[in-house]
Amino acid sequence: MQITPLGDSALIVRVCESSAEPDEQSLRIVLEVVHKIKSAPIPGILELTPAYTTIGIFFDPLRVEAAAPESIFDSLAGQIRKAVSHAKKSAARTASRVVEIPVCYDPEFALDLDEVAQLTGLSAKEIVDLHRSATYRVNCVGFTPGFPFLSGLSAKLVVPRRSTPRKEIPIGSVAIAGKQTGVYPVKSPGGWNIIGRSPLRFFDAAKNPPALLRAGDCVRFRSITRAKFAALQK
Amino acid sequence: MSATILRAGFLTSIQDLGRTGFREFGVSLGGALDSHALRVANLLVGNDESQPGLEITLGGLRIRFDDERTVAWCGGEFDVRVRSTSLPAGHATSISAGEELIVNPPKLGCRSWLAISGGIAVPIVLGSRSTDLRGTFGGMKGRALRDGDVIPLNKIRRSSALATLRRGRQTAATEKVSSWSAPVNWTTTAKENPVLRFIRGSDWDRFNPSSHLALTNDSFAVSPDSDRMGARLEGTELKRNENVDLVSEAVAPGTIQVPPSGKPIVLLGDCQTIGGYPKIAHVITVDLPVAAQLRAGDTVRFQEISLADAHRLLYERERELERFRIGLSLRSRA
Numbered sequence: 001m002q003i004t005p006l007g008d009s010a011l012i013v014r015v016c017e018s019s020a021e022p023d024e025q026s027l028r029i030v031l032e033v034v035h036k037i038k039s040a041p042i043p044g045i046l047e048l049t050p051a052y053t054t055i056g057i058f059f060d061p062l063r064v065e066a067a068a069p070e071s072i073f074d075s076l077a078g079q080i081r082k083a084v085s086h087a088k089k090s091a092a093r094t095a096s097r098v099v100e101i102p103v104c105y106d107p108e109f110a111l112d113l114d115e116v117a118q119l120t121g122l123s124a125k126e127i128v129d130l131h132r133s134a135t136y137r138v139n140c141v142g143f144t145p146g147f148p149f150l151s152g153l154s155a156k157l158v159v160p161r162r163s164t165p166r167k168e169i170p171i172g173s174v175a176i177a178g179k180q181t182g183v184y185p186v187k188s189p190g191g192w193n194i195i196g197r198s199p200l201r202f203f204d205a206a207k208n209p210p211a212l213l214r215a216g217d218c219v220r221f222r223s224i225t226r227a228k229f230a231a232l233q234k
Numbered sequence: 235m236s237a238t239i240l241r242a243g244f245l246t247s248i249q250d251l252g253r254t255g256f257r258e259f260g261v262s263l264g265g266a267l268d269s270h271a272l273r274v275a276n277l278l279v280g281n282d283e284s285q286p287g288l289e290i291t292l293g294g295l296r297i298r299f300d301d302e303r304t305v306a307w308c309g310g311e312f313d314v315r316v317r318s319t320s321l322p323a324g325h326a327t328s329i330s331a332g333e334e335l336i337v338n339p340p341k342l343g344c345r346s347w348l349a350i351s352g353g354i355a356v357p358i359v360l361g362s363r364s365t366d367l368r369g370t371f372g373g374m375k376g377r378a379l380r381d382g383d384v385i386p387l388n389k390i391r392r393s394s395a396l397a398t399l400r401r402g403r404q405t406a407a408t409e410k411v412s413s414w415s416a417p418v419n420w421t422t423t424a425k426e427n428p429v430l431r432f433i434r435g436s437d438w439d440r441f442n443p444s445s446h447l448a449l450t451n452d453s454f455a456v457s458p459d460s461d462r463m464g465a466r467l468e469g470t471e472l473k474r475n476e477n478v479d480l481v482s483e484a485v486a487p488g489t490i491q492v493p494p495s496g497k498p499i500v501l502l503g504d505c506q507t508i509g510g511y512p513k514i515a516h517v518i519t520v521d522l523p524v525a526a527q528l529r530a531g532d533t534v535r536f537q538e539i540s541l542a543d544a545h546r547l548l549y550e551r552e553r554e555l556e557r558f559r560i561g562l563s564l565r566s567r568a
Contacts, residue, residue: 005433005541006484006486006489006513006516007488007516008516008541008544009488012483046255048257048258051508052481052482058254058486061519061548061549062549070545070546073545140482140508141258141260142482142508143506143508144368145261145368145369146259147260186369188368205369205371205376206359209256210259210360211259215258
């Protein structure tokens, strides 16, 4: 475990090399570290940002327990190491949630399905079947409020990002790029290939937590008809 | 108990000290890009430091107050007036019911923060009254202010009203603007040739020595596509030793990230929560107010300092702020 400064008011805990390929194992360690730090309140820590193989820890340097300003970072890093090594091992081994997400793969919503078919040599039906039959894992939530980065995409569906990103992507668009899939929860630009749309709200600032998904969740996509989409959207 | 936005200007939004606790859901910190300036302006008008104020970008704002208020502002070198009276930065000023305040474009810098006694009464969304312009929530209906908006203000608390009144009495006899002020380096943050101090980022060693030299010696020009997410810079291309793909991880306001173009971006308050570009360095917290003043066409330089020094400077500023608070409370009791 490596701890490095992210400026003077945040730091990053790395559970493996920063260029290493993220996997299930590293994500599990990340979630365990998050759980341990949250359950061992350390003065000064404000919030955590887990992502793939790292945990960003934001803190108020003025509230960290340290002998002098010069020792703030070392003192905090020491407290974090202690909290991580101290807590019981299986603390975070609660079964992860499985969230089922309805998706309408109709051409009306699947703006890039034809292009993905050309790139992969698969038919539209094969693409949809591959996409909805896998189980995915949320590696992190970011980019925009509530955007989930999901791993577990079939190797047959690996396509590059679009060469020109769209200026505005419709809310709820389900998209793929590289080895990942995700859902655009708010209006934003974006370069991923859109293959469907979900009627669910993935981000709602009026709710707490505001995002439907969080790091560690398991996700499955269920194909729905256009009529069902309209019904669920109400 | 409201104020009417007669002209909203280039970009004016309601901001407080930001939204903490929702980064894991992709929600940015946001808030005043110079939170220290907002804290000082709030203290000057008798508000709690965390009250929301207006962040005014490049001026063009005209606002009319329905009732008597005290206002104060900090930031770039703006020309702020009530009728013919010029309101200097860092001074409390009393405004009568029906009077208009005008913020003209700045001679230097980019943004200013206006605090209004009582504070702005918009709802708390995810723990903050700040406007998240990208997420379109918080502040005034999740958007920048528009011409004709009426912003609700809180009733002035008795204690702060009293303090304001007493301060007012000291000045009312001769002028509406207080003669005393906050330290000038807090209230007037735009610099002619700004230098941002930085500490090394975790990807520092991924960059070649000439890029290290360029970052510490060369000047960079601020590009016009800069915004609340970041100040985009142009100059010597910063190059990496090898182009390995990095896994996305947390970034913070102040992070200097370098996309494949080699043009560095200094991230500001509305930056994304995670990023995959290498982080060559981080601007220190006490210099973020200077970064928030960078405007298209400005040039900026960087200077390396140690993490310990960054923390020492932050402690010093906090001590001075505490002295300032005590000074203010003595003044209002006088």
